[in-house]
Amino acid sequence: MRDTFHAELGELITRLARMTRLAGQMVTNAAIALHQTDLALAGIVTANCDQMTASLADLEQRCVTLLGHQAPDAEGLRVVVAALRAVGHVERMAHLARHIAAIPQLKHPNPMISSPVRPVLARMSLLASQLAGNAATAIEHRDPLSGDRLAEADQEVDTLRRHLFSILFAKDWSHGVEPAVDAALIGRYYERFADHAVAVARQLCFTAIDAIPEPDAAGLTSGGQVLRPTPGQTRPG
């Protein structure tokens, strides 16, 4: 009984990690759509977002079913609860990516053309997408220290956002109000995306997730023990 519960939980977490990674890819695509006015790609991001919402709803339903039917033990319970919370964060990530992709669809001309903040926003999108990828890896490897590491990367996003504002508010900004407002909002979307990515990793890695075996490792390990990176390896510096 308990083994099936943990196996199911392991699968659940793997799916969640996969979706976090997908959200990262979505934000990359959204950034490309934005910077190159690629409307077809923007459409793909929107479609991805819809798919994601559907499969997240399914995932959430499975969490509730697990809670209802299996009467989990304390640590299993904590993981299900963390997964439920992570679902909300991943959903927001998908929606933020869709917001970014929608900008070239709504605005003519594209606010990114000839904007001096292009490089800053490009860098922010890269970091946001990397954060999502790293969060997914951290969840897959059951890495309990990832939260701090990701938070460091998240600080860089925050710094970039402040830098963005300093460019927008400088005396020599000559591109008018609308591009500045757009850039500020896009910066805000990336920043929120990054925050959510960190939150997903925090939720799942700070709980007793390491007690849940990875699905493919389930047959190889005994007693719920899973090989995971030692703290020295995971934390640079």
Place this chain on the structure above:
Amino acid sequence: MAADGRSFRPNPRVDVTAIARAAWRQLTRGHTHYARASPKTCDAEVDNLVADLAMIVRLAGQLMADASVSLHQADLKSAESVISDADDIEARCEDIDQRCLHLLTLRASVAMELHMVVAAMQVVQDLRRMCSLAQHIAEIARLKHPIEPIPADVAPVSRQMGVLASRLAEDAAAAIESQDSLSAVRLAQVDNEVDGLRRRIFQILFDQNWSHGVETAVDTALIGRYYERFADHAVAIARKIHRC
């Protein structure tokens, strides 16, 4: 009466009261949704949880109303009280989270209650975001203190957004208390109004006559975004309750 031969004489062998009682039982059996008019579940602990949750949602609405006041009247004192009150609500959220976890640990709940507890945990997540959004608005008010951050030509629109946002939280709280399954639709309508006001703000900002500079425009746009997100969260809360 007795003359037309149709007078009613009770048959002593038939117990009319018993038949009526049985008929009533037949009628009301399996219609548990009649009982939904009063939202009491059998578990008092879950009831308390739901009541406290509604109260916190209401507090969040109040917090946003205060944040709006601090923003539109450049009131430093109320800005600071919003920032500290938000921490207080945060602590209450943490308390709800712990109680949900406790409820889930203690028993394999009845399906309806399980859904309620899960919804409560999700509502807490929304509440946390709502608090930080109100906090963001109060922070802008504090940062710009002697000056009113919102110029006079946008102020009516943003003030209205603030009113609607806090009213939405109020409505969401009422929806939790009465477990009203229709309120989600009603809330979504008000939310549309908020979105409309946000577009109105953009119109004003992007107008040729805008004379307040880039920084004010960016601040105003972000404040509009905060109000809009707050409203979205309130609707999300009502929707989650609706699903139970």
